[in-house]
Amino acid sequence: MRIVFAGTPEAAVPSLDALAASDHELVGVVTRPDAPAGRGRRLTASPVADRAEQLGLPVLKPEHPRDPEFQQALRDLAPECCPVVAYGALLPQSALDIPHHGWVNLHFSVLPSWRGAAPVQHALWAGDEVTGATTFRIVKALDAGPIFGVMTERIRSDDTAGDLLARLAEGGAGLLVATLDGLEDGSIEARPQQAEGVSLAPKITVDDARVDWREPxxxxxxxxxxxxxxxxxxxxxxxxxxxxxxxxxxxxxxxxxxxxxxxxxxxxxxxxxxxxxxxxxxxxxxxxxxxxxxxxxxxxxxxxxxxx
The missing domain is CATH 3.10.25.10 (Formyl transferase, C-terminal domain)
Structure with missing residues (x-):
């Protein structure tokens, strides 16, 4: 299947590598624009952009995916499906409609639990014993699209968000490839998410990270x-x-x-x-x-x- 991958942070790189090594035809990558980083605040490409360039893939960095120039460039690449891992921008319906099989997102929770930007952090903070990753078709509502596949991962007592995310990124990469395989051969179908058990995982702020010593x-x-x-x-x-x-x-x-x-x-x-x-x-x-x-x-x- 002809695909264009969308992702930005380090956690998306294992999926990019897995897709590049798969039988699917990876023809391009979408990522966020270069951003200031480090003490010098120099413009720096995302980890996904760096890896894509190493792989010799065309890289699109739209300011926003609603930009007509970006959408035309995506049409020119003619993807049948766009797999996504932590891209970091909302996709308008006009972009979602371009690939025949839509945009398939790898989200680092067992949906409908922990919809939002920080599912791994919220799972740890809540004291969950098990989390995982889910592939689903992106719709306009936040992380609410129909589900293709799920993997689970036990949370260890000493896990940090970084530790847990690294494991989910590696395991989730295989799930994402398997989902695309199933879409191509027709062996899987999306099923609606459960209406019960929805929880939200908004971004964790610096203020949130201040320790309250009155807590146990x-x-x-x-x-x-x-x-x-x-x-x-x-x-x-x-x-x-x-x-x-x-x-x-x-x-x-x-x-x-x-x-x-x-x-x-x-x-x-x-x-x-x-x-x-x-x-x-x-x-x-x-x-x-x-x-x-x-x-x-x-x-x-x-x-x-x-x-x-």
Whole structure:
């Protein structure tokens, strides 16, 4: 089948590679325009654009997929189907109508759970035990189209959003190829999503990533892992922002007041609303990321200091 792939971040690259290695005819790639990145804010191509160029594929970078020039360029490529992974822009009906088999999205949840931009983060934050990936036909309503296929993945107790997304990206790539195979030979049909069990997964903001030490340890742990690596969990110490790596709840430890630090030679505990957590790595403003105990020695931290 003749296809054009749409995607932008690193999580979409495994699917691009899988499609390039498949029996389908990959004739082009659609991705978001180059964007400022890094300290110098230099315009940088997306990971998908970089990989597509390495593969020698034509790359389209429309400001918006409603642009007539983009839609004509897509028609010229004549795709029968457009597989999508985390493209990052809303597709108008005029674009959705171009390929005969429509646009088939790989979404990193078991739909209808966690429709939206941040399904992996919300699954972790909610304490789900199992998540997965779903392929479905894109319609105008958010992640509401009929489903082709599903895979599941157990969530590990120490998973960060980055860890879990990497596994789903690899496993989901095979699901996406299998879905296109089934569309081509007619062996699969889309089925409507269930009306029950819909939940939403809006983008996680920097404000969302601020740790609330009044929450119990299990909730603090989930928030930090859900926000790792992006946007990055944080708190403040002496009015300076401190970024936090994953923490570990410490059941049975002596109680510590919420936000108060208990400093030992090789560890730093922080009190929460129910039980302390052990800090992992921290990154103070202008400093490199380091183990919490090293940071504590560097700033001469003493028990009783507080995170806010």
């Amino acid at each position: 340890a299990v909730a603090v742990d989930r928030r930090v892992r859900a926000c790792t690596p992006a946007p990055g969990a944080w708190t403040t110490f002496e009015e300076q922002r401190i970024k936090l790596g994953p923490v570990v709840p410490v059941p049975g430890a002596a109680p510590v007041a919420p936000g108060v630090l208990a400093v030992a030679r090789n560890e730093v505990l922080v009190g929460t609303g129910a039980g302390p957590v052990r800090l992992g790595e921290v990154k103070a403003f202008g400093k490199k990321q380091m183990p919490a105990a090293d940071w504590a020695r560097g700033v001469r931290l003493e028990t009783g200091a507080e995170f806010r």
